[in-house]
Amino acid sequence: MPLGWPTVLLLLLLLVYTPGCGGCRSSSTAQQKQAEKDKEKARREREKEAPFEVEPAAVQPVDGQGPSLVIKPGHWTSAVKQIKSNDGDFVGTLKAAVTDRQGRPSALAHTPYLLTTTRPAVLPKGEPKLIESLFFVPPQQSAVRFSNALQSRSGAEVWRGAADLFSPMPPYQYHFVVLSRQPNQYGYLKVLDSVRAPWREAFGTARDVLYYRVVAPAVETEVLLPDDPLAWTSVAYLLWDDVDPEALSEPQQTALVDWLHWGGQIIIDGPDSLDSLRGSFLAAYLPAESSGTRQYDNDFLEVLNSTWTVPTQTTPTESTPGRPLVAVTPWSGIDLQLREGGRFVPTTGELLADRRVGRGRVAVSAVRLTERDLLNWPGYDGLVNACLLGRPPRKYFERSGVILTWADQPERRFDPQRISNLRYFARDTGRTFPNEPRTGAFDRDELGMVVTAEPAFPLELSGGVAAWDNLGAVADGARSALREAAGITIPRADFVVVALAVYLVVLVPANWLVFRALGRVEWAWAAAPIIALASGFAVVKMAQVDIGFVRADTQVGVLEVYGGHPRGHLTRYTALYSSLSTDYELTFDKPGAVALPLPIDSQYEILTGQTRRLATYSRYQDTRLSGIRVSSNSTGMLHSEQMVKLSGALALSGGESGPLQVTNSTALNLVEVGVVRKRQGASGNVRFEKCWIGSMAAGATVPLVFTSAERDEPAFADQRTQSGQSPGSEEAPRLDLAPLYALAEKPNFLEQGEVRLTGRIEVRLPGQTIEPDASQKTSATLVVAHLDFGRLPTPRPDVNTRAAVAEAFKSFEDLTPLPEEVPLGDAPDPEAAARP
Helix, strand or coil: CCCCHHHHHHHHHHHHHCCHHHHHHHHHHHHHHHHHHHHHHHHHHHHHHCCEEECCCEECCCCCCCCCCEECCCCEEEEEEEEEECCCCEEEEEEEEEECCCCCECECCCCCEEEEEEEEEEECECCCEEEEEEEECCCCCCCEEEEEEEEECCCCEEEECCCEEEEECCCCCEEEEEEECCHHHHHHHHHCCCCEECCECCCCCECCEECEEEECCCCCCCCCCCCCHHHCCCEEEEEEECCCHHHCCHHHHHHHHHHHHCCCEEEECHHHCHHHHCCCCCHHHCCEEEEEEEEECHHHHHHHHHHHCCCEECCCCCEECCCCCCCCCCEEEEEEEECCCCEECCCCCCCEEEEEECCEEEEEECECCCCHHHHCCCCHHHHHHHHHCCCCCEEEEECCCEEEEECCCHHHCCCHHHCCCCCCHHHHCCCCCCCCCCEEEEEECCCCCEEEEECCCCHHHCCCCCCCCCCCHHHHHHHHHHHHHCCCCCCCHHHHHHHHHHHHHHHHHHHHHHHHHHCCCCHHHHHHHHHHHHHHHHHHHHHCCCCCCCEEEEEEEEEEEECCCCEEEEEEEEEEEECCCEEEEEEECCCCCEEEECCCCCCCCCCCCCCCEEEEEEECCCEEEEEEEECCCEEEEEEEEEEEECCCCEEEEEECCEEEEEEECCCCCEEEEEEEEEEECCCCCEEEEEEEEEEECCCCEEECCCEECCCCCCCCHHHHHHCCCCCCCCCCCCCCCHHHHHHHHCHHHCCCCCEEEEEEECCCCCCEEEECCCCEEEEEEEEEEEEECCCCCCCCCCCCCHHHHHHHHHHCCCCCCCCCCCCCCCCCCCCHHHCC
């Protein structure tokens, strides 16, 4: 039946106004956009209502590309948190702590304490403000929870956020900081084998070993680097390129120089940096300065090719020359002029210069380290490893692909002592890091990081080198001395007899005679109790005898300094004895000190049912550790560290131009002073030598005459035995520092070429106060001065290259079997959690 024209018209109208699938999609998109707008509006409303806006914590050094998700256990760490107050001006406290799963502050191993930190928070209304917290991360392999809360001045909690989660950095991993106005140029560092060593397990799984986390803080405004050198212990290297030195605050500059002396290494991209560093805080430590621009063509690069272009092995017995470094066009650079103490790095011609600074090192380049020809050259990674990082040569092997480890000791692949040069005598002396295969079932933490049931390193070594150490050799030596000396001074027998005789004379005959003369003999009975109390008080004050009111403060210090540097690292180990239960507070006059309870015994464990006390570390204008309880007739121990400014330095002079001599330009009077050195003799054998000085007053200069010493005997045991009692009162007990002297002078703990001075001071160094004060105080401080480290070693090239092994593996089998002693283990990838 044919359709009429009205029906056809109706169908056409329906067709025109029917949206179909496209219309559905348009409607759905519009609804989605409206939902997003509503969500954004709701978010703004919530923020408007919220009294505080708080950003996640950012661990320093802060990467300009975004906050890092990793943290170094066993180290003091600096973190910043951006907070804005919406309701009004806020004055209070930011409370921070590393917490467990239940949100409780983490326990300090082998002590009955939990730890929390506080920091003043002054927030003007509507102004975002960065607040920095310095806190200790206990050794651990699991995810680290960092919790924060704001408290008003009355102590009431006004805000608490969710815990920030961080993955622990393994013991062998450290930060590589890039300070540059164009940090993207240095993105290649993240893929260098020197930074991320290739490794494949026998079953073919790739698990590269990430030795360094490359971070590039923004330098346009405030540079987010720690201002305390004791928070720099997770940093191994710093690369400096075209940054205004004044971009760093004065405390940051001081921290950087201290870090450098204790083993940090600075790499300066010279052409754009040396002129700006002239006259800066780093000027005194530069190995060379620029005397103008120059061009470098292939003739200048030949010296690099002769050492760093490694041949390619094509068969087990034959090889072909590697691809040389060629400058497509001449490079623009600068002419380096050496300064005192500097040298041109051997095998690099005049392209690189370096010098020692304390234990650390500064290297500077005459050409840009980002030259495209350099980056494309197969030998560049070997040059970086040996000449810029100053590390020993490596060797590539084949195991289901190319892998890399050290050429001389492949079993030390996970050894943090080869990754970071930073060392503190009180923390690192005597520490060894086992490199056992990882075994056990695999699991993942909250951030998806691979963890193993049996980690290669014991928990107390999980911080690597430069980590806080309460259980190491130096802490044990100090603990031993404190146990022997801590307590009270027992009066001599003759003092007791005299005091008793005087008391009896005053109580009976003198008392009777006085009141007989007054005609009131009966009053002598009423005066007797008063005389007894007064006599008892006098005896307590004079003899400091324990009758219920005595406290004793015994302290062993270690002052570590570097030749020519007027600052030192002061470690204090303190034993507090009290006859009555006492709460102590430790105060430092500077904000840069750190302190924690010291275990009284390395095997101490809290008893079942025993509750832990909360110790609080606070940083205001000063630094405090409070909440330390010492029970009746017992001893508690504390461990503190800080950098101190001295009035001068201990310095070594002479040598090639004359006899060696040491000058004490500090205000410290040293006793029991000896100097030891470890050097290579004419026949190539290692010699251990010593020179006894004895007393060395402030301002004195003493010549050094060395004699041979036995390696297995204390260097100056006889001389120190004859030195007798410490200066001062005969009643004061002399603290036994022999175990610490033995550690400081042991040949195995000296670097090749090092000259080290040891001595002691009997006065307590200022800067620390303990309340309540003790009636008895005893102290002694060991001085360890690293006067010299000898010449820097000559860089050595790798045995082969990655490309050579990969190419040869295509041609024949079993190129170089992996040594059996190399552990296969699992090296978890710390960046896995940050990947989508």
